[in-house]
Amino acid sequence: MDETPVRRINFRAFKVLCREMSTYEDLNTLFNDIVELVCRSFEVKACSILLFDERINELIHVASYGISDEYLSKGPIKIIIKDTPLSKGEIIHIEDMLTDERIKYPEAAKKEGFASMICFPISCRKDVIGMIRVYHDEKLNLAEYDIDSFSVLNRLLGLIIEHHGMKNFIEGVKGAFYNLPLRMIKGIES
Numbered sequence: 001m002d003e004t005p006v007r008r009i010n011f012r013a014f015k016v017l018c019r020e021m022s023t024y025e026d027l028n029t030l031f032n033d034i035v036e037l038v039c040r041s042f043e044v045k046a047c048s049i050l051l052f053d054e055r056i057n058e059l060i061h062v063a064s065y066g067i068s069d070e071y072l073s074k075g076p077i078k079i080i081i082k083d084t085p086l087s088k089g090e091i092i093h094i095e096d097m098l099t100d101e102r103i104k105y106p107e108a109a110k111k112e113g114f115a116s117m118i119c120f121p122i123s124c125r126k127d128v129i130g131m132i133r134v135y136h137d138e139k140l141n142l143a144e145y146d147i148d149s150f151s152v153l154n155r156l157l158g159l160i161i162e163h164h165g166m167k168n169f170i171e172g173v174k175g176a177f178y179n180l181p182l183r184m185i186k187g188i189e190s
Contacts, residue, residue: 009042009149010042013040024160027161028062031049034047034132034153035048044134044140045066045137046112047066047135048061048132049064049131054081059077059079067112070108071112075105089121089123090121092119093119094116094119096116115136118134119131120134120147123158132154
């Protein structure tokens with residue numbers, strides 16, 4: 001009979017991160033702080049954030065903690081989100097990275113010392129835009145409370161990513177507008 005998982009999260013650190021997330025101006029700094037906090041709060045071996053590039057159906061690493069450059073450069077991570085539980089907002093729990101057929105590079109995982117992995121979807125509205133992967137050197141079982149905390153974190157992260165994307169788009173449009181010849185914008189500016 002399986003034991004009930006013990007809560008792993010350091011709630012104080014988690015609460016601080018959630019409160020501060022909206023104040024970050026730089027997404028890369030936010031991503032790096034999140035993966036480090038996840039490792040420290042959950043006392044796990046490693047963590048990474050991957051964003052989904054729907055043009056090439058590939059996950060792109062944007063931040064990691066506790067993972068070697070060699071592991072990160074092992075090869076592309078092709079995925080069709082709609083064919084996975086992630087599309088329904090569900091986590092993917094891989095108890096044995098060496099034998100699970102969903103793992104494309106089991107030897108790299110073994111060399112890195114990873115035994116198990118949990119993938120949490122990052123979503124914004126109804127779209128999955130990426131995932132946070134948590135790796136551990138033994139079987140990782142999270143309490144329902146921890147899983148719920150991750151869900152909140154990932155939804156907030158999804159909104160922040162979308163906000164930054166819209167902000168960059170608006171800045172680009174504004175820059176393009178101000179670079180138009182004056183004769184083209186005469187009467188438009190107020």
